[in-house]
Amino acid sequence: FPFDKKTVVFVLGGPGSGKGTNSEKLVHDFGFVHLSAGxxxxxxxxxxxxxxxxxIAHYIREGLIVPHEITIGLLRNAMMDHPDCDRFLIDGFPRNLVQAxxxxxxxxxxxxxxxxxxxEAVMLDRLLNRGKTSGRTDDNIESIKKRFNTYVNDSKPVIDAYAKDGKVITVSCQGSVNDVYKNAHDHVAQLFKDIGQ
Ligand code: UP5
Ligand code: MG
Incomplete structure (x- = not known):
C-alpha cells in the first residue's frame, strides 16, 4: 500500500452540500491536496x-455512478502526482459500498x-442557482433529481457504514459559507490534534 502512511479524509454529502467549497478552504488552512472525483x-x-x-458524459448527465475502475484509476494517478504530500481530501468518493x-x-x-x-431542499436551491453559470451538464432539474436518487440509494449507505465504524465527523450545512467552514475547520484541527500532527 503506497499510501498507508498518508492522512486520507473522504469528503462526503449529497449533491450541492458544500464538499468542494469547504475542501478548497481546508487545502488552504491544512495543506491538503484536494482530489474531487467528479x-x-x-x-x-x-x-x-x-x-x-x-x-463519463452519459453517467454524469444521468446522475449515475461511473464504473469504479475508471474513478479509482484517476484518483490513484492523481495521488501519485503528489508523492511529497501526506494529507489528501478525497471529495465525492466513494459513492457506493462496492467502490469503498x-x-x-x-x-x-x-x-x-x-x-x-x-x-435536500437546500441542496436543490444551491444547485439550481449554480446551474445558471456553472455550465455543468448535471445542474438541471432532471439530472438533479437523478443525482438525489443515487445519493439516497447508493451513497448515503456508505456514510452510514462508516458511521458504524466511528469514522464520521458530521458538519451541519445550515448557515453561511463561513459559518459552515468554521465548523469544518474546527473538526479537522481536532483530528490532527488527535493523531498528533
Ligand atoms: N454553497 C456552498 N456552501 C454554501 C453555503 N453554506 N451557503 C450558501 N451557498 C453555499 O456547493 C454547491 C453550491 O452551493 C455552490 O454554488 C456553492 O457556492 C454553494 P459545492 O461546494 O460545489 O457542493 P458540492 O457538494 O461539491 O456539490 P457537487 O455538485 O460538486 O456534488 P456532487 O456530489 O453532485 O458532484 P460531483 O462532482 O462530486 O459528482 C458529479 C457526478 O460525477 C456524479 O453525479 C456522478 O455521475 C459522477 N461521479 C461518479 O460517477 N463517481 C464518483 O466517484 C464521483 C462522481
Ligand atoms: Mg463538488
Missing amino acids: DLLRAEQKREVSQYGEL KAFEDTVCRAQKVLYFECP
Whole structure:
C-alpha cells in the first residue's frame, strides 16, 4: 500500500452540500491536496484521447455512478502526482459500498469521513442557482433529481457504514459559507490534534 502512511479524509454529502467549497478552504488552512472525483471525471471526459469520454458524459448527465475502475484509476494517478504530500481530501468518493471496498483493498483506508449534512431542499436551491453559470451538464432539474436518487440509494449507505465504524465527523450545512467552514475547520484541527500532527 503506497499510501498507508498518508492522512486520507473522504469528503462526503449529497449533491450541492458544500464538499468542494469547504475542501478548497481546508487545502488552504491544512495543506491538503484536494482530489474531487467528479472534477477528475469531468477533466478525463474532456481529454480528446480518452476512451471513456462518452461513457463519463452519459453517467454524469444521468446522475449515475461511473464504473469504479475508471474513478479509482484517476484518483490513484492523481495521488501519485503528489508523492511529497501526506494529507489528501478525497471529495465525492466513494459513492457506493462496492467502490469503498475496492478503494480500501487497492489504494488505502481513510482515517475519517467529513460528512456535510444538508437537507435536500437546500441542496436543490444551491444547485439550481449554480446551474445558471456553472455550465455543468448535471445542474438541471432532471439530472438533479437523478443525482438525489443515487445519493439516497447508493451513497448515503456508505456514510452510514462508516458511521458504524466511528469514522464520521458530521458538519451541519445550515448557515453561511463561513459559518459552515468554521465548523469544518474546527473538526479537522481536532483530528490532527488527535493523531498528533
Ligand atoms: N454553497 C456552498 N456552501 C454554501 C453555503 N453554506 N451557503 C450558501 N451557498 C453555499 O456547493 C454547491 C453550491 O452551493 C455552490 O454554488 C456553492 O457556492 C454553494 P459545492 O461546494 O460545489 O457542493 P458540492 O457538494 O461539491 O456539490 P457537487 O455538485 O460538486 O456534488 P456532487 O456530489 O453532485 O458532484 P460531483 O462532482 O462530486 O459528482 C458529479 C457526478 O460525477 C456524479 O453525479 C456522478 O455521475 C459522477 N461521479 C461518479 O460517477 N463517481 C464518483 O466517484 C464521483 C462522481
Ligand atoms: Mg463538488
